[in-house]
Amino acid sequence: MAVITEPLKNQADLLRRGLADLRAEDAELAAILDAEVTRQQHTLSLVSSSCAVQPRTLAASASVLVNVTAEGMSGKHHSAGCENVERVESLAIRRARQLFGAQYANVQPHSASNAVYQVLTALLEPGDTLLGMAVEHGGHLTHGSLAAFSGAYYKAIQYGTTADGLIDYDKVRLLALAHRPRVILCGASAYSREVDFKRFREIADEAGAILLADISHIAGLVATGRHPSPIDAAHVTVTCTHKQLAGPRGGVILSGADANTKIPGLRTTFSRLLDQAVYPRMQGAPAANMIAAKAAALGYAMSAAFDACMAQIRSTADEMAKAFQAKEYEVVGGCSENHTVLVRLRGGITGAIAEAALGHCGIIVSKHRVPEDPRSALVTSGLRIGTGALAQRRVDVHGSRQIVDLIVRILNTVAPLGEQDYTLEPLLLTQFRSEVETLCRDYPLADYQ
Structure with missing residues (x-):
């Protein structure tokens, strides 16, 4: 005869049950996870690409939304049983737009790297020219490195810094005018100074290029006004949620003043094309539990x-x-x-x-x-x-x-x-x-x- 137990009433009950089961039934894994908590408490992390995730965000990432398949965009999910996924995704979108002052947000990308590639595949054909910051000068692999997809599928031209470690905007302009890239990518993973997004936009407009800004490393500073924002300067902005935003590993695509403008050479707007680039072009069902965690992190970022x-x-x-x-x-x-x-x-x-x-x-x-x-x-x-x-x-x-x-x-x-x-x-x-x-x-x- 089956043992009758009280049904779980809420998320907190499920988390408590899960933790108890993990310790009882997989002690080896539980011990490793506990060891990592101890390691983080007893070491000083000076890694620039991560912060400690808020406990509320950890709880949201472990939510039962992981059980839901929800292909499609917010308001247009193709699967049944998505009413609560829809509410969570709408909440995350609203918070992302409010936090960054954006007109458009897509919270489905699994990472910032995915988000960059989703934007690039929407705007570029294989072999098109991309101008981005060289890794050895502080850029990211996704910005056109030959070791990455962006360098292998596009004609990647790289700009760098001066001997003093400063972006040479005059050199960027000369490269842009000489090569006429379809996309200019700005932002960095190891650059200690402010990025002049308005200057980049001037260069992009002069060269007839689309400007994509990557603020993964400075998103918190941008959101709180401690670094100039690219939201209205760039045509499109991407960020991750696990660095300064202290959230889950995931990406967000944003757009400001250009969100509903027609893309040069195309008949559609940035917002419409970006949605299509995420789904169905590059991603299937989103990780709904991670969207919940993003919503939690974005809420905390407004505190x-x-x-x-x-x-x-x-x-x-x-x-x-x-x-x-x-x-x-x-x-x-x-x-x-x-x-x-x-x-x-x-x-x-x-x-x-x-x-x-x-x-x-x-x-x-x-x-x-x-x-x-x-x-x-x-x-x-x-x-x-x-x-x-x-x-x-x-x-x-x-x-x-x-x-x-x-x-x-x-x-x-x-x-x-x-x-x-x-x-x-x-x-x-x-x-x-x-x-x-x-x-x-x-x-x-x-x-x-």
């Missing part, structure tokens, strides 16, 4: 707590840049105007060695190439530091200086053995790890307490 966190991101980046310069390290670009501090290493320490050694001590950073870098992307001569997770820990001026001082002391102690190997005295490693633990206790991840 006073989020605004305060973005202010902290900026002040922490400023302090860390100054602290590195005081230690006679070059900060590429001369300062930080966002959340990124790109540091040129010295003394034979490569990015690969610095990333590994600091990680061994409990400080998580990313190696990155710097302007005129003689080393490959696997080795590099620089470190890319981001202040998102530090801001969530409420690291203040004193803490920022402590962290930089600790990083420099570790790098000064490391003995390089070639480009990727190194030695670090065990006693010093223990000391440095203890100092990191102290900093983690002094500046805890508030949402994990």
